[in-house]
Amino acid sequence: MEDSIQVAVKYLRQTKHRVVALTGAGISAESGIPTFRGKEGYWRGRSPMQLASLEGFCENPQLVWEWYLDRRKKLEGCQPNAGHFALAALEKLLPGFALVTQNVDGLHHNAGSKQLVELHGNIRRTHCLGCAYLEDPGRQEKAGNFRCPHCGDYLRPSVVWFGESLPERAWDQAFSWAQEADVFLVIGTSAVVYPAASLIPLAKETGAKIIEINVEETAASDVADVSLLGTSSVMIPRLVMALEE
Ligand code: OAD
Numbered sequence: 067m068e069d070s071i072q073v074a075v076k077y078l079r080q081t082k083h084r085v086v087a088l089t090g091a092g093i094s095a096e097s098g099i100p101t102f103r104g105k106e107g108y109w110r111g112r113s114p115m116q117l118a119s120l121e122g123f124c125e126n127p128q129l130v131w132e133w134y135l136d137r138r139k140k141l142e143g144c145q146p147n148a149g150h151f152a153l154a155a156l157e158k159l160l161p162g163f164a165l166v167t168q169n170v171d172g173l174h175h176n177a178g179s180k181q182l183v184e185l186h187g188n189i190r191r192t193h194c195l196g197c198a199y200l201e202d203p204g205r206q207e208k209a210g211n212f213r214c215p216h217c218g219d220y221l222r223p224s225v226v227w228f229g230e231s232l233p234e235r236a237w238d239q240a241f242s243w244a245q246e247a248d249v250f251l252v253i254g255t256s257a258v259v260y261p262a263a264s265l266i267p268l269a270k271e272t273g274a275k276i277i278e279i280n281v282e283e284t285a286a287s288d289v290a291d292v293s294l295l296g297t298s299s300v301m302i303p304r305l306v307m308a309l310e311e
Pocket of ligand 1: 091102104114115169226227228255282284296298299
């Protein structure tokens with residue numbers, strides 16, 4: 067493992083332009099937030115894939131809202147962990163560092179990361195399906211009152227659902243960062259959800275070294291130049307410490 071850390075540090079030290087990190091649910095697992103494809107991701111027997119879609123919402127908005135309100139409530143007690151803080155520290159150490167997350171939990175922001183794109187939105191916000199009405203932070207009370215006070219249409223959580231396009235500005239920013247990267251870190255993601263996962267081959271094709279941090283092999287492991295097998299709360303701080311030595 068020490069050898070792999072040293073290889074990763076060598077890549078980071080050789081950086082001329084930009085280091086980009088793509089994070090997924092795994093980085094927040096140790097903050098108490100279940101991953102999507104793990105067993106705990108299921109809610110009342112339904113997978114996130116069934117609940118997080120416009121079809122699922124139109125079929126049963128109350129049920130989908132209950133799931134999101136439940137997640138919002140759980141999030142109130144969750145803090146960023148050592149992995150989130152280490153990425154915020156990396157931003158200070160490496161000029162040009164940028165962070166792209168698929169997570170909607172806002173923990174990177176809470177840990178102090180500034181050069182940050184939230185590709186899939188933020189679970190704390192609510193917006194209207196029909197007009198520009200936005201609540202930030204969104205309401206917490208029990209599901210039921212989820213109509214827009216302006217136009218009467220449904221209110222929904224401000225997250226990207228399956229089958230939906232990503233917010234254009236966020237995607238454009240992430241895409242150009244990935245193209246500019248000399249090093250691209252892939253952290254705590256199964257790398258199976260597109261288009262987010264396509265940033266990995268894009269960065270590789272445009273010359274970046276790929277460093278993966280995960281507790282297991284993933285769809286990105288084949289293109290990784292170095293894999294750091296372990297939890298993100300241990301491996302990212304170790305990487306930062308080794309870089310500072
Ligand atoms: P997944 O649940 O698919 O994958 C989580 C990854 O984290 C897995 O590869 C785990 O091995 C890894 N992991 C778990 N604990 C870890 C730890 N402590 N340290 C490091 N790695 C760990 O989550 P995502 O890849 O984020 O999209 O899923 C991508 C998208 O699919 C989500 O943003 C969401 C989801 O459906 C939308 O909601 C649009």
